[in-house]
Amino acid sequence: MRRNLRLLFLILVGASLFGCAATEVKPWERGQLARWDMRWDPDPSQTAIANHAYFSKEGTSGEIGAAGGGCGCN
């Protein structure tokens, strides 16, 4: 039992040490991540227009993701 626990401990330590080291993206390897289409929101202008249409049609303010009041007249 004690031996198994030690083995488990070693495996956990090993996994925590090497699991992350193998997947690190170096600063000079960020070309793919820097691509325009990798952005969380690739077209902020289009998103702003879509949000405006959404909250105007729905009669809400606060756009999406937040509750809000208001007359809904914009």
Add this chain to the structure above:
Amino acid sequence: MKAAKTVLVAGFCLAVTMTAQAVELGAAAPGFTASTFDNKPVSLADFRGKVVFVDFWASWCSPCRQSLPMYDKLAGEFPTSDFAVIAVNVDEEVTDGKKFLTEHPVKYITLQNPQGDIPKAFGLSGMPSSYLIDRDGKIRQRYVGFEPTDISALKNEITRLIGKPADAS
């Protein structure tokens, strides 16, 4: 149990060797040879005896749009017998670097290193990064990131290093 310990030690050693170590100030600059975009081989050793500014850049690096023209101007302000700028492009797609240079042409030497072994040898911690190497081939300054205001301090340091003969800096 013994086997598990062996695997753990071996894994640790592997992880340590996989981690790029940043070169220390005062240490010898890692030697390298790479091709220009015209496929001419260039070595850092070719510039021994001169003060060399090595700049790592990429087409996707926004500050590089500012830094490349400023380094190009900087290169023209010192005699070529004393000072050289060597830029290392780290784009994984060589065509991206070429396109960037067409839009932002520079007169200094620009090498391509899509495999990334040169930045790994220098242990870059960010992009863009640059290194100022003295006449003896030792790293004297390391710059991470770029601000246009950094240029005047860089000029002063280049002037200081040029003023010192080899084996005296």
